[in-house]
Amino acid sequence: MRQFKILATALGAALLVAACGGGGNGDQSPAIKYSSVVSFGDSLSDAGTYAVPSIKGLGGGMFTVNGIAGAVGADPTPSYNWAQLVSAAAIGKVSCSARLGGFGALESIVLGCTNYAQGGSRVTDGVGTNNTVAGAALVAAGAATPGPLTESVLTQIASFVADNNGNFKGTELVTMLAGANDIFGQTDKLKTDATAAGTAEGARVGALTFGNALVGALAAGATDPATAAQAIGLAMQTESARTGSTSASVVGAAVGAAAIQPGNSAVGAPAVYGPMVAAATTAATTAGATAGAAFGANYAATTGAGIAVAGMTTAAATLATYIKDMVNNKGAKHIVVVNLPDVSQTPMAMATPTSQQQLVLAMTMAFNTELQKLEGTPGVLMVDAFAENRRQLATPAHYALTNVKDVACNLNYGFNPLATLGNADGSSLACKSSNLVAGDSSHYLFADGVHPTPYGHKLLAQYVTKAMVIAGWL
Amino acid sequence: MKTHMKFLAIAATVALATGSVCAQTAGTWMVRAGATTLTPSGPSACMTAPDFGDTTTGCTKSNVSADTQLAGGITYMLTDNISVDVPVALPFTHKISGAGSMQGSGNIGEVQALPITVFLQYRFLEANAKFRPYVGLGATYAYFFNPQGSGRLTATTNPGGTPTTFTVDSKFILTPQIGATLTLSDKWFLDVFYSQSKLSTTTHLSSGQTMDANLDPVAYGIAVGYKF
Numbered sequence: 001m002r003q004f005k006i007l008a009t010a011l012g013a014a015l016l017v018a019a020c021g022g023g024g025n026g027d028q029s030p031a032i033k034y035s036s037v038v039s040f041g042d043s044l045s046d047a048g049t050y051a052v053p054s055i056k057g058l059g060g061g062m063f064t065v066n067g068i069a070g071a072v073g074a075d076p077t078p079s080y081n082w083a084q085l086v087s088a089a090a091i092g093k094v095s096c097s098a099r100l101g102g103f104g105a106l107e108s109i110v111l112g113c114t115n116y117a118q119g120g121s122r123v124t125d126g127v128g129t130n131n132t133v134a135g136a137a138l139v140a141a142g143a144a145t146p147g148p149l150t151e152s153v154l155t156q157i158a159s160f161v162a163d164n165n166g167n168f169k170g171t172e173l174v175t176m177l178a179g180a181n182d183i184f185g186q187t188d189k190l191k192t193d194a195t196a197a198g199t200a201e202g203a204r205v206g207a208l209t210f211g212n213a214l215v216g217a218l219a220a221g222a223t224d225p226a227t228a229a230q231a232i233g234l235a236m237q238t239e240s241a242r243t244g245s246t247s248a249s250v251v252g253a254a255v256g257a258a259a260i261q262p263g264n265s266a267v268g269a270p271a272v273y274g275p276m277v278a279a280a281t282t283a284a285t286t287a288g289a290t291a292g293a294a295f296g297a298n299y300a301a302t303t304g305a306g307i308a309v310a311g312m313t314t315a316a317a318t319l320a321t322y323i324k325d326m327v328n329n330k331g332a333k334h335i336v337v338v339n340l341p342d343v344s345q346t347p348m349a350m351a352t353p354t355s356q357q358q359l360v361l362a363m364t365m366a367f368n369t370e371l372q373k374l375e376g377t378p379g380v381l382m383v384d385a386f387a388e389n390r391r392q393l394a395t396p397a398h399y400a401l402t403n404v405k406d407v408a409c410n411l412n413y414g415f416n417p418l419a420t421l422g423n424a425d426g427s428s429l430a431c432k433s434s435n436l437v438a439g440d441s442s443h444y445l446f447a448d449g450v451h452p453t454p455y456g457h458k459l460l461a462q463y464v465t466k467a468m469v470i471a472g473w474l
Numbered sequence: 475m476k477t478h479m480k481f482l483a484i485a486a487t488v489a490l491a492t493g494s495v496c497a498q499t500a501g502t503w504m505v506r507a508g509a510t511t512l513t514p515s516g517p518s519a520c521m522t523a524p525d526f527g528d529t530t531t532g533c534t535k536s537n538v539s540a541d542t543q544l545a546g547g548i549t550y551m552l553t554d555n556i557s558v559d560v561p562v563a564l565p566f567t568h569k570i571s572g573a574g575s576m577q578g579s580g581n582i583g584e585v586q587a588l589p590i591t592v593f594l595q596y597r598f599l600e601a602n603a604k605f606r607p608y609v610g611l612g613a614t615y616a617y618f619f620n621p622q623g624s625g626r627l628t629a630t631t632n633p634g635g636t637p638t639t640f641t642v643d644s645k646f647i648l649t650p651q652i653g654a655t656l657t658l659s660d661k662w663f664l665d666v667f668y669s670q671s672k673l674s675t676t677t678h679l680s681s682g683q684t685m686d687a688n689l690d691p692v693a694y695g696i697a698v699g700y701k702f
Binding site for chain 2: 088
């Protein structure tokens, strides 16, 4: 009889459990209980610093496709960036911007919000992307600026410290992703420097060409052209060296010296020397432009590129010191450091010549290589977004990405309110469901030239959370 | 339930009615209790996109752990050599861990499994042989139930969103088996067995993703039995 009971119980149990099916939630508690998620960085992490009336009125505020409503995890993917999603995963709450301002609005503190990232921000330089020296000065002075705030990561950390009585509690999860705007800053500087170098070289070659051409033409009619040329050249040099000389006075000195050469008096007539000056000017312009362009390009490819790449190494090294300072001196215990995605394969970079793409790649890799030296630092978790981004680009199907080359936002003038007349230079900051490209772009990787779509952000978020899970941080 | 009750009632009645049949002859009832280990193989195939992967670095996969449970069964000898056997076991709990590009993630969930099987067996040698090897072929309903996701699964499939849940398809499969009994005394015997089945199933996640796996479970067990 006992066997009967045991068997009946066992079978009964089997049938009982069989009755309750369906998936359960299981244990959802994270490995570490965080009090808040604090984010530093740029537009990739910015949760709406610029959602001020002037931008919000356009339906924008974040650097992605704005305004897609819904809870985290809904389909289509709502407008949250990766840092906000990591916050939701870690503490069950989407993070919000700790500062609001720019684009005409005074900068203000948003209580209870801990995302300090601002679109356009660089590591140390307050003059970030789309900002100006004057604009940064206004921000620093606490005045309203017509452009973005772009406060540096250094300033962002100082803002957090100021908001929190000087220190981290140690229970925060900190996310850091910066450096892309340093690439853009270095690129702009390189262009400026290359233009300056090219202009200087062009002027030098132009002047030389002009002198040689004019001397040759003016001396040609003299009885002894060689002697005449020497005399004319000497006169030009003398006049050039004189304080207060002008190009007209130099030409005058040359003509004067030419006309007194034996057999050459006819050259003194404007009708004769005039065309000679014009021809020399043309020759000088052509030669100067050619030489200037070549020199500028060479500068950009060599000296300038070297400076730009070195600048990225410096930026990463500086960022690393900020991160170590947060851990060593400010009490932070968990900092997720995300390296730069492959900026050279963004739609913006892909629209430039191969040489420029290669330079951007070199800058990106220099930054990441230097930043990677943080690996192993206690309290720091490195996340290789560069590698993951390259996998996304190489095998989009593995990520359910339908397009990794084109942008989801229609950035043309007339569609994107931030585009300038006649140009396709709008920004995802004012991109929303109503000004997207035609067709289903919900699984595009890029919203605009450099920023991901909400789906792209979700992919980055779950790559970060995966790294955190494996590290025992989530 | 009613059928089972009847079946068991008969078994019990037989147990009470019959006296001292020592050998595994036609009409003998045997019950046994012991332990069975169920070991699924792995890893699974790639989860459907997104799967953190590409052709060189792999993709999201999973492994399923083995489990050992209290188990036994009842056997009825149709003839001196042919028997019908119904194993009974407590549900097996299998932990699911990340593999491939999810390697190192630890447990991402667990699921319970109950392989409900009826074996037809052929037992070699004489009915009263001390050692009797046997072979069997079972019809199994591999039943998966009570799947539980975890925060780790949610974080990596729907970060910050509603917890990711999943279900595992239950399947009808064939289970070939080998085993042997060793007579310990007039009534008592020892039973060991080993079986390996082909089992391909699909896990469906609430994120809309799916993951195919050839679990091909190996089962082996040892039990002490009693003849009626």
